[in-house]
Amino acid sequence: MRIGSVFGIEISVSLSWIFVFALVAWSLADPTGPLHRTELGIPGRIVLGVIGSVLFFASVLVHELAHSLVARARGIRVRGIMLFIFGGVSMFEDEVNDAPGEAWISAVGPLTSLVVGAVFFGCAEALGPNSPLGVLFGYLAYVNVALAIFNLIPAYPLDGGRVLHSLVWRIGGSRERATSITVITGRFLAGTIVAFGIFEALAYNVGAGLWTTFIGWFLLQAGSAEQTRIALSRAMQGHSAAELAISAEFAIPADARANGALEAFQHAGMRALPVLLGDRVLGLVSYDQLSQLPDDERERNYVTVLMTRVEDLDEVPTTTSADDAIGHMARNKAHAVALTNPQGVAVGVVTPESVMRWLAASRGS
Numbered sequence: 485m486r487i488g489s490v491f492g493i494e495i496s497v498s499l500s501w502i503f504v505f506a507l508v509a510w511s512l513a514d515p516t517g518p519l520h521r522t523e524l525g526i527p528g529r530i531v532l533g534v535i536g537s538v539l540f541f542a543s544v545l546v547h548e549l550a551h552s553l554v555a556r557a558r559g560i561r562v563r564g565i566m567l568f569i570f571g572g573v574s575m576f577e578d579e580v581n582d583a584p585g586e587a588w589i590s591a592v593g594p595l596t597s598l599v600v601g602a603v604f605f606g607c608a609e610a611l612g613p614n615s616p617l618g619v620l621f622g623y624l625a626y627v628n629v630a631l632a633i634f635n636l637i638p639a640y641p642l643d644g645g646r647v648l649h650s651l652v653w654r655i656g657g658s659r660e661r662a663t664s665i666t667v668i669t670g671r672f673l674a675g676t677i678v679a680f681g682i683f684e685a686l687a688y689n690v691g692a693g694l695w696t697t698f699i700g701w702f703l704l705q706a707g708s709a710e711q712t713r714i715a716l717s718r719a720m721q722g723h724s725a726a727e728l729a730i731s732a733e734f735a736i737p738a739d740a741r742a743n744g745a746l747e748a749f750q751h752a753g754m755r756a757l758p759v760l761l762g763d764r765v766l767g768l769v770s771y772d773q774l775s776q777l778p779d780d781e782r783e784r785n786y787v788t789v790l791m792t793r794v795e796d797l798d799e800v801p802t803t804t805s806a807d808d809a810i811g812h813m814a815r816n817k818a819h820a821v822a823l824t825n826p827q828g829v830a831v832g833v834v835t836p837e838s839v840m841r842w843l844a845a846s847r848g849s
């Protein structure tokens with residue numbers, strides 16, 4: 485969900501933030517929460533709880549903005565910021581291609597959180613530790629420092645993982661080796677956190693232990709997703725979207741009927757194929773669309789009637805990089821993109837299947 489933009493950077497929020505919001509407000513308003521020391525009644529605690537939630541949200545946003553602004557200052561195109569249940573993520577169009585850049589972009593987030601925490605701490609001290617606002621600011625100081633420390637855990641995809649990666653890259657000189665080392669370190673740490681969480685749950689506190697286990701498990705999952713993303717983006721480097729397109733030899737001619745087209749699917753071994761008139765792509769037809777038809781309709785209908793018209797697909801120019809084309813599909817949850825030549829005519833289609841096929845072929849060669 486898009487909520488606006490700051491410094492030209494798009495900000496969107498996942499619905500899971502409702503829980504974070506409620507959790508922060510609740511933990512502040514709770515009778516045993518940090519505000520119990522003050523004389524505040526229930527309405528007052530609720531108001532401060534909501535203000536605390538908003539300020540916490542702002543704290544996470546400032547952390548992410550720091551990443552994005554430093555990245556932009558170093559020439560990286562920033563796609564936007566997404567805030568979700570575990571904090572936020574800054575999304576970049578380009579890969580960071582130097583170790584110092586990666587170090588700065590990653591480290592500035594936790595550093596910013598520390599500074600924000602210090603500012604809140606200063607406010608809390610100025611207002612007195614037992615005044616309601618003083619307690620609120622003290623709580624926010626604690627939360628921001630915790631945010632900084634959590635993010636400094638050297639495991640992908642946390643900032644600490646990226647800082648570690650940039651250091652190993654700088655020292656060892658090899659980016660690939662740095663990635664492997666960071667992935668292994670992250671796995672080890674995440675595994676340790678899971679093990680500790682299980683121990684904690686069994687020996688001390690079930691709730692806290694399960695929470696720790698959950699965080700470790702999240703780091704394991706997110707770490708391997710990050711590893712896949714990095715590997716994919718490496719494999720794509722220097723290749724254009726046109727290389728990912730479904731080969732024209734598998735295309736279905738525009739004058740084919742559904743019946744005949746089904747044979748083309750068997751030949752291609754794919755679940756979606758472009759419909760071609762000369763060199764021009766008219767649309768995309770899927771095996772499921774055709775195979776679900778009754779026999780008589782399959783004999784009668786032309787594929788051009790049944791296909792998804794190319795106008796209804798997302799389009800990117802053929803000259804787009806392979807990485808950007810895939811990024812476009814992922815961002816827009818598109819099951820296919822049409823590739824257009826400089827005249828704006830669709831001349832190819834990329835689908836997840838054709839990407840997988842290209843990857844398999846490029847790995848084999």
Ligand SMILES: [Zn+2]
Pocket residue numbers: 547548551593594635643
């Ligand atoms: Zn961060």
